Amino acid sequence: MNYAIIQNGVVVNMIVIAPYNTSDFPDAVPVGDKPVGIGDEYRDGKFWRDGAEILSPAESEFSRVKTQGILKRIFRR
Amino acid sequence: MLTSCFLSGGGSPSPGGWVDVPQFTYTGQSETIVEEGIGWKIRFLTSGTFTLLSPDRMMIDAFLVGGGGGGNRGYLVSSNGVAGGGGGGGFTGTFFVQVEKDVPYDIVIGAGGAGATSNGSTGKDGGASKAFSYTVGGGCGAVNYVGGAGGNNGGSTPDPNTNGAGRDGASDGSPGQGTTTREFGEADAEDYAGGGGGGARAFGSSNRAAGGNGGANGGAGGNISNDYGNGRPGAFITGRGGNGGLGVFSSTARAGGGGGGGNYGGGGGGGASAYTSSVTAGEAVASGGAGGQGIVIIRNHRVKQATLSD
Secondary structure, eight states, X not given: OEEEEXXXXXXXXXXXXXXXXXXXXXXXXXXXTSOOOTTOEEETTEEEEXXXXXXXXXXXXXXXXXXXTHHHHHHHO | OEEEEEOOSOSSOOTTOTTSOOEEEESSOEEEEEETTTEEEEEEOSOEEEEEEESSEEEEEEEEEOOOOOOOOOEEETTXXXXXXXXXXXXXXXXXXXXXXXXXXXXXXXXXXXXXOSTTOOOOOOOOEEETTEEEOOOOOOOSSSOOOSSBOOOOOOOTTOOBOOOOOOBTTBTBTSSOOBGGGOTTSOBOOOOOOOOOEEESTTOEEOOOOOTTTOOOOSOGGGTSOOOOOSOSSTTXXXXXXXXXXXXXXXXXXXXXXXXXXXXXXXXXXXXXXXXOGGGGBOOOOOOOOOEEEEEEOOSSEEEEEO
């Protein structure tokens, strides 16, 4: 699993850690399937790039659908 | 600075002989390979802490590979589709190290860089791998249609005004870091960190173009065999090698994604672009592939000429 190494709120490296020894790297934050990269920011428990939160593909798609109002129409039924 | 030298044999031999597998602990994932009559290798697959238990000290060769860079997504320039470049393979280095018993040594395995998957994004750089006070960088993510730099450079794609196949990613350090990317710097060893292949560009009806192949025996680009579809991954082993870039078809135009760079540290393949006037612009481009993770390998110090990295 990929983890971001954070220094002063900035991602300085991306590394691979197995789930059972994450305690070896206390500065590492799991990124899941978010396309986080070196140079991105980390604050308030979230990753950011150019002022926008970095979302996973599923989160991006949900956000897109929600923006288009499709969910509203479904719930209205 | 590179140093070439003839290595002396073994350093301090273990009680059983210098080719004996050492006793050690490692907190991450590793695998030990015994080479009969030659010695042993330990491959560190995830980050952790290595501690030698026996012998008291030993001389080793260490081979480090950084994570591969991500491939770029196809993108639009004034309604012209442009394919994405392949990610650069991770940098590699070979080092001569003395390790001591009961001393914890952190091993860091660089992750592959994310491929560009959304409009306006670019391929991300691979992570650095570190061990025994040495560091090798990750490959660069591709930013536009030019392949990312790295141990092996990613393949570029045709420029915004040119149709055609994506270019292959580099192998064996050229073009790239300028020194071999083969294991422990040995000419007959397997190659690592292939550059990702560039995506193809097909503009106009019925045009077909193949993605570039990944370097270091990486994945083939999308080509006629898969109807100019996605580039193949750098390897069939999960986590090893870059991922292929996606191909795309647009009406009757078809363009193949770049193949993932081969082996650990391989760059991601570039995404393709296929565009005709009958489709919307957003349907004409495809995502780049993620780079492959790096690796650290150690072995007993060997009587063989090797090229060491400073």
